Amino acid sequence: MAIKVVKPGLATAVQDLGRPGYYDVGIPLSGAMDRFAVRCANLLVGNDEAAAALECVFMGPELLFTADALVAVTGAELPPKVDGVPQAGWTSFAIKAGQTLAFDFLKRGARAYLAVAGGIDVPLVLGSRSTYALGALGGFEGRALKAGDELALGAPAGAGVPGRTVPEGLRRGAIPTTTLRVVPGLYHHRITQGSADAFFRDTWKVAPEADRIGYRFRGGQPLTFVERTPPFGAGSDPSNIVDSCYPYGSIQVPGGTEPIVLHRDAVSGGGYFMLGTVISADMDFIGQLQPHSKIQFVPVTMAEALAARRERQATLEAVRGLLGPG
Amino acid sequence: MAITTVACPLPGTFYRRPAPDQPPFKGEGDAVSVGDTLGLVEVMKSFTPVTAEIAGTIKQFHVEDEDAVMAGQPLLDIET
Numbered sequence: 001m002a003i004k005v006v007k008p009g010l011a012t013a014v015q016d017l018g019r020p021g022y023y024d025v026g027i028p029l030s031g032a033m034d035r036f037a038v039r040c041a042n043l044l045v046g047n048d049e050a051a052a053a054l055e056c057v058f059m060g061p062e063l064l065f066t067a068d069a070l071v072a073v074t075g076a077e078l079p080p081k082v083d084g085v086p087q088a089g090w091t092s093f094a095i096k097a098g099q100t101l102a103f104d105f106l107k108r109g110a111r112a113y114l115a116v117a118g119g120i121d122v123p124l125v126l127g128s129r130s131t132y133a134l135g136a137l138g139g140f141e142g143r144a145l146k147a148g149d150e151l152a153l154g155a156p157a158g159a160g161v162p163g164r165t166v167p168e169g170l171r172r173g174a175i176p177t178t179t180l181r182v183v184p185g186l187y188h189h190r191i192t193q194g195s196a197d198a199f200f201r202d203t204w205k206v207a208p209e210a211d212r213i214g215y216r217f218r219g220g221q222p223l224t225f226v227e228r229t230p231p232f233g234a235g236s237d238p239s240n241i242v243d244s245c246y247p248y249g250s251i252q253v254p255g256g257t258e259p260i261v262l263h264r265d266a267v268s269g270g271g272y273f274m275l276g277t278v279i280s281a282d283m284d285f286i287g288q289l290q291p292h293s294k295i296q297f298v299p300v301t302m303a304e305a306l307a308a309r310r311e312r313q314a315t316l317e318a319v320r321g322l323l324g325p326g
Numbered sequence: 327m328a329i330t331t332v333a334c335p336l337p338g339t340f341y342r343r344p345a346p347d348q349p350p351f352k353g354e355g356d357a358v359s360v361g362d363t364l365g366l367v368e369v370m371k372s373f374t375p376v377t378a379e380i381a382g383t384i385k386q387f388h389v390e391d392e393d394a395v396m397a398g399q400p401l402l403d404i405e406t
Contacts, residue, residue, distance in 0.1 A: 010336055011370065058369060058397065059336040105333065105398035208339045211370040290337045291369055292394040 001150035002067040003116070006100065008146050009061035014120050014139040015113075016052045019128035023268045029248055030130035030138065030264050033111050033212060033287025036172050036316065037075035041115035043323040044072035044092040046160025051119030052129035054145075056112045058290075060103025061145060065095045069153065070117040070160045076109030076288055077174070090174070091165040109176055109288040117156035134213065134265055164323060172315050176293060177285040180261070180278050181300045181308065182251065187241060187273035191256075195224040199259075199275065200299050207258065208291040212265040215286050216258055217295060223256035223275075234271065241273045249283055250274040251297075259297075261286060281308035328406050330380055331388075334399045338369030342391040350391070356384050358404060365402075367395060382406035 005012075015038065018031025032038035032055055039049040054061070060078050072092040073080045080087045081102050087093045089112075095101060103112070122129050122140050131139025140149060168174075188196065202220030210216050225238035233242040239256050246252070246262055252272035253259045261278050263286060278286065279300065289295065300308075334340065342350040342365050351363050358364070358378040366373045385403040389395060 010372070010374065058338075059374075105335070106337065106396075107398070110337075208369050209371045290396070291339070292337070 002065065002069060002153045003151040004064040004066060005061060005145050005147055005149040005151070006064050007062035008144065008149070009056050010059040011133075011144045012054055012056045012061045013131040013133060013144045014052050014122050014129055015055040015131060016129045017050045018264065019126050019130050019132070019138065022126055026268050027126065027135065027137070028132060028265050028268065030128065030132045032113060033264055034075050034113065034173055034284040036284045036312070037111070038113040038115070039316065040090065040166050040319055041072045041074040041113040042119070043319060044074070044090070044160070044164050044166065045070045045115050045117040046157050047115055047117060047119050048157075051115065051154070052122060053113050053115040053120060056103070056114060057110060058106055060112065062100060062102045064100050065097060067097050067153070069095045070156070070162060071095055071101065072115050074113050074115075074166065074171075075173070076112040077107040078109075078112035079104040079107065088165070090171055092160060092162050094162045109174065110290050111287050116153055117160045118154040121152040121154045132265055159325060166319055166323070170315055170319050170322075172312065173284050173288050176288050176290070177282070178294060179296050179298045180282050180285065181305065182276040182278055182297050183302055183305050184276040184299050186250070186276070188275050190225055190238070190273045191275060192224045192226055195221075196275070199223065200297050202296075204259065204295050204297065206289045206291050206293050206295065210289070210291065212263055214260040214262050214266055215289065216260045218258045220259075223253055225256060239273055240271050243269060243271045245269045246274065247277055249278040249280065251276050251278065263287070279305040279308055281305070281312045329385060330382070330404045330406060331400045332364060332376065332378070332402050332404060334367060334395045334397055334401050335376065336367055336369060336374060336397050338367040338374075338395060340389050340391070340393050340395045340401065341366040341368060341373075342387070352384055354384050354386060358382060358384060376401060378404065380404060380406055
């Protein structure tokens with residue numbers, strides 16, 4: 001065992017890039033909320049991008065290293081300290097056996113990713129080491145870390161050295177976004193045009209209960225629905241539909257009041273209408289939103305969504321060019 | 327007489343009382359012991375207690391019940 005958990009933080013959990021392929025049977029994608037950040041953390045320490053790291057949300061853990069290690073912290077600005085000495089974010093640094101890694105107060109963003117050379121060694125479950133805490137699946141015993149847990153590491157690839165860094169211009173998502181781009185669709189026709197205009201005009205605030213399952217927003221005007229006779233199988237509430245699949249990133253608005261963007265640990269289906277879907281390029285940004293932060297939803301076309309995805313991919317390729325195994 | 331400011335450990339909503347119909351954990355002028363709960367921060371459907379790490383007397387609260395709080399934000403002063 002290489003790492004002892006002294007203090008667990010709020011909900012620190014093992015995450016990798018996720019567990020795709022089982023959403024049809026109700027097992028969500030899981031994986032890091034900010035996948036760009038976890039890829040960068042892994043590249044910095046010479047890991048495969050898909051290695052398991054620790055996702056630290058809002059409050060960092062305190063970890064005692066019982067073996068020498070090379071680590072990197074990316075994502076949110078949650079300043080790491082080794083035996084009290086501050087370390088740079090988005091930069092690899094060494095820790096010696098007997099030293100403690102702790103974190104200062106969160107300065108910006110919401111989720112920091114701690115990668116360790118060799119990766120966190122927990123069993124693969126359905127092809128992933130991600131934690132799905134709601135289903136007690138994967139990760140470390142299917143749950144967030146607790147004080148006293150001991151984590152093992154895989155064998156480092158040997159390519160990592162201290163002092164490697166992701167240049168500031170490539171730290172995608174490090175400065176939290178104030179907009180989320182949305183492709184309207186699926187059940188958008190269920191609300192009036194005036195209501196749709198208001199949805200995209202209003203400023204929404206992240207609700208404190210927003211989590212890995214869904215990010216809830218409040219503060220905008222309630223939706224106005226188009227009159228209808230409920231179809232067989234849909235409830236009488238105008239926000240209900242005949243049960244359907246829920247895409248990752250889809251926006252449901254139960255009761256027409258508070259939009260919820262489904263994220264990595266979401267349920268895969270149900271009976272709420274979805275007015276659109278947050279574009280894939282912006283899903284990482286949601287993972288860096290603190291409670292009470294202000295957001296505006298911006299409608300975009302599918303072509304714009306695909307262009308944004310290519311732009312994100314180009315940023316990742318640039319990081320790979322600098323840090324990758326070449 | 328030294329003043330120690332208690333900072334908020336994480337972002338969320340700050341509560342000074344354990345439940346809406348209960349009295350506050352502590353008020354200004356109250357004595358506190360190490361480990362006493364000073365308030366709660368709600369985020370992601372969990373409530374994280376903020377506890378006193380020193381003993382003394384509460385001089386002043388800087389936030390109200392149900393205020394939105396940031397990590398590192400001063401919550402209250404304890405005079406020791």
